[in-house]
Amino acid sequence: MIPLVSLVDAVLHFLDPAVLARVLFDGLAKASIYVMIAAGLTLIFGLMGVLNFAHGSLTAIGAYLGGLVMVTFAASASGNVGRIALFFVAIVVVFALLTAFGGAMEVSLIRPLYDRPPLYQILLTFGITLVLEELLRMVLLFYDIQPSTDWLEAQGTRPEIISKTHDVFGLGVEGLEVFQILLGVAITAGVWIFLTRTRYGLYIRAGSEDGEMAQALGVNVHQAFTVVFGVGVGITGVAGALLMWDSAWAASIDLGAEVLLPAFVVVIVGGLGTFRGTVVAGVLVGFVDAFTTELFTSNIVGFSALPELFIFLILVGTLVLRPQGLFGVEEVGGH
Amino acid sequence: MSLLELADVHGGYGETEVLSGVTMDVEEGEVVTLVGRNGVGKTTTLRTALQLTPPRSGTVTYDGEDVSGRQTHEVAQAGMGWIPEDRRMFSQLTVEENIQVAVKDAERVDTHLDRAFEAFPDLREFRNRKAGNLSGGQQQMVAIARGLVGENDLLLVDEPSEGLAPQIVEDVANALRAVATDASLLLVEQNFPLAMDLADRFYLMDHGEVVHSDTTEGVSADDEEIRRYLT
Numbered sequence: 001m002i003p004l005v006s007l008v009d010a011v012l013h014f015l016d017p018a019v020l021a022r023v024l025f026d027g028l029a030k031a032s033i034y035v036m037i038a039a040g041l042t043l044i045f046g047l048m049g050v051l052n053f054a055h056g057s058l059t060a061i062g063a064y065l066g067g068l069v070m071v072t073f074a075a076s077a078s079g080n081v082g083r084i085a086l087f088f089v090a091i092v093v094v095f096a097l098l099t100a101f102g103g104a105m106e107v108s109l110i111r112p113l114y115d116r117p118p119l120y121q122i123l124l125t126f127g128i129t130l131v132l133e134e135l136l137r138m139v140l141l142f143y144d145i146q147p148s149t150d151w152l153e154a155q156g157t158r159p160e161i162i163s164k165t166h167d168v169f170g171l172g173v174e175g176l177e178v179f180q181i182l183l184g185v186a187i188t189a190g191v192w193i194f195l196t197r198t199r200y201g202l203y204i205r206a207g208s209e210d211g212e213m214a215q216a217l218g219v220n221v222h223q224a225f226t227v228v229f230g231v232g233v234g235i236t237g238v239a240g241a242l243l244m245w246d247s248a249w250a251a252s253i254d255l256g257a258e259v260l261l262p263a264f265v266v267v268i269v270g271g272l273g274t275f276r277g278t279v280v281a282g283v284l285v286g287f288v289d290a291f292t293t294e295l296f297t298s299n300i301v302g303f304s305a306l307p308e309l310f311i312f313l314i315l316v317g318t319l320v321l322r323p324q325g326l327f328g329v330e331e332v333g334g335h
Numbered sequence: 336m337s338l339l340e341l342a343d344v345h346g347g348y349g350e351t352e353v354l355s356g357v358t359m360d361v362e363e364g365e366v367v368t369l370v371g372r373n374g375v376g377k378t379t380t381l382r383t384a385l386q387l388t389p390p391r392s393g394t395v396t397y398d399g400e401d402v403s404g405r406q407t408h409e410v411a412q413a414g415m416g417w418i419p420e421d422r423r424m425f426s427q428l429t430v431e432e433n434i435q436v437a438v439k440d441a442e443r444v445d446t447h448l449d450r451a452f453e454a455f456p457d458l459r460e461f462r463n464r465k466a467g468n469l470s471g472g473q474q475q476m477v478a479i480a481r482g483l484v485g486e487n488d489l490l491l492v493d494e495p496s497e498g499l500a501p502q503i504v505e506d507v508a509n510a511l512r513a514v515a516t517d518a519s520l521l522l523v524e525q526n527f528p529l530a531m532d533l534a535d536r537f538y539l540m541d542h543g544e545v546v547h548s549d550t551t552e553g554v555s556a557d558d559e560e561i562r563r564y565l566t
Contacts, residue, residue: 199441206425206436213423216385217437217481218411329427 010295021171023290029177031286032184033243037259038266038278039191040236046273047208047228050110051118053125055263056256057132058233059240062098063251064136066090066241067154074157083159087241094241095234102233106226129256137253150250158245176246183242187235188279194231195275204228208273265311269318271328280326285311336399338363338489338519339384339415344393346383347543353379355543356393361489366520368530368551371540371564377523378420380540381491384521385417386410398488412439416487416518420494422474426467430458430477433466437481447484454513455480472503479510483517490514492522496529508533527556527565539564 013019041055052058069090070083077086109128113120140147162175195201207214207221215221239259243249249258266285270277292307318325337360347353353376361367369377382388384395386407395403402410411417416437425433431448438447452459455476461469466477475495482490495511496504504526511520511533524530531537531551539547541564556565 199435199444202428202432202436205428206432209425209427210423212387212407213417213419213425214436215407216387216411216417216419217485218408218439219436220406220408222406 014294018171019294021173023287023294025173025177025181026293027283027287027290029174029180029184029286030289031283032180032188033239033246033249034262034266034286034289035188035279035282036184036235036239036242038263038270038282039187039275040232040234040239041263042267042270042273042275042278043191043235044229044232045267046275047204048110048114048225049118049273050121050229051125052232053122053260054105054128054132055125055236056258056260057129057136058098058102058236058256059243059259060251060253060256061132061136062094062237062240063244063249063255064140064151064154064240065094065097065237067151067157067244067251069093070157070244071153080159080161083157084162086157087245091238091241094237098237099230099234101230103226103230105233106229110229111222111225133253133256140253147253150247150252151244152250154244154251155247162245180242180246187238191235191275200224200227262311265315269314269325271325274325274327274329277325277327285314288314337361337396338365338398339521340394340396341380341384342394342396344380344383344390344395346388346390346393347379348388352391353543354383354390357383357540357543357545359538359545359548361519361521363488363519365536366515366522366534368522368524368534368537369540370524370527370530370537370561375540376543377540378493379543381417381493381521381523384410384491385415411485414486414488416482416485416490418478418482418490418492418495420497420523422471422478424466424469424474424477426465428466429463430466430469431462433477434458434480434484437485439485447486451480451484454483455510472499472506475499475503475507476510479507479514483514487518489519489521492520492524494523494525496524496526504529531555 014023037059041052044050044052070086073086074083077083105128109124110121113124137147145151158176162179165172165174195205203214203219203224207219207224211221240255243255243259244251249255262285266281267278269285270279270281288310289307292310296306339361341357341359344354344357345352357376357380369380371377379388383390386395386402386405389404394401397410397413397415400413402413425436428436434448434451435444438444440447452462457473458476458480461473466474469477492511495507499507508529514520515533520533522530522534524533531554534551536550537548537554538545539561546564547560554561556562
């Protein structure tokens, strides 16, 4: 009868307001992270039909670049306000550099392959990953930073208000989670507005549905591709900078691999190439992760490997029941 | 000087040559139609003019400039519009957004939208509906509206009546007559009487070449020369 007792225990456990609040904040924070790490991937696939396997290593580069800005200037930016302001400077720097890098990468490497089968793009971007990772490793070793362990010095630049757990009406709320939620919401809203309220966003949505028709209406689809690839890579870098402060992820070479799989899960569950789907799937996966983490790592059922398994069960369920994803149409991709 | 001029244009897809030396022109203010059987290269002629299928040899001159090999969006920006076969809606975009994409002057989007809805009052009530959910006739109106708001001097119109009910075809024909007051039209149309009715001149095509051309006055599908190439 042990399982039954456990079930009752579990239900009782989740009725506790403190636990509910924790799952809620955990879920929202994880959702923000999942949406952010998947946003660049889905934007790029949605318009261009390019599956960017270099996505993970670009996230890692964003984490290190963000960390570099923080570590370099941390001494002159003390206090909560100073550090948070510096973090926003770091985000802007990371976004600018990686957007430029992404744009250059599209023009020089991806563009010549549009007329080839998708396998070429996969091989190319996978190759880019290997090159970027090795370059990053060389740079890190040169500066005596251990590449395969978390960069704690960067993590240590977190201001106190973000590092500690705050007491809100008797419930423990982690500062980092609130920060992640706010940033996640802001960036999601920013991308949303870019896509739905700007002229360029309109071109992108039109071009992703029918590139030839968009060109015939006077839209420079090539330029739109470069911008989207750049912005997609830029957002990916910002996500990395955000993860740099989170001890569950943190800046390391391995961050690339850690990020790539859940990012693909979110993109596939949401429907390849739909930003709306990615947001919904990110929230779904975030809450399932938060709920199962609470369930399997609390003292009810101790099995800490299970939460990750559940994320992949969502993927398997989606692929079996609705292969095009929650919001996907059956054929997507510009090519 | 002609608005559009194709001189000995050869072209096609991959290894297949579809156009084997097409020479034709469209004057300013004219409605010209291409007639011929399926597969003789009418659609490809339009695609080649727009550089969607760039010519392998020969030249396409638009508004006095050789545009062969240019990017399609540049040719479109120069004032050549496309109302394609199957209408090619951006089905996930609303009617309004479909029309907005076609407006080339970003400063005057609202003015052009109003103009489109004045020309096609029925579209106004569907403006926020996804274009993919409209009927064929409504989609054709959106496609023509896209051509209209682009301030084009030449519209390439491909099979506008295809798949539409007869009374809707009449609406489409009227819409085309209306846009023809502002722009030249190069029209591909299977409905021979309709094509002759709309156009001032015609080119009869066969096997990727122009085999006959004349004004449309008094021409009917029963004429010996034409029947030979249409049936």
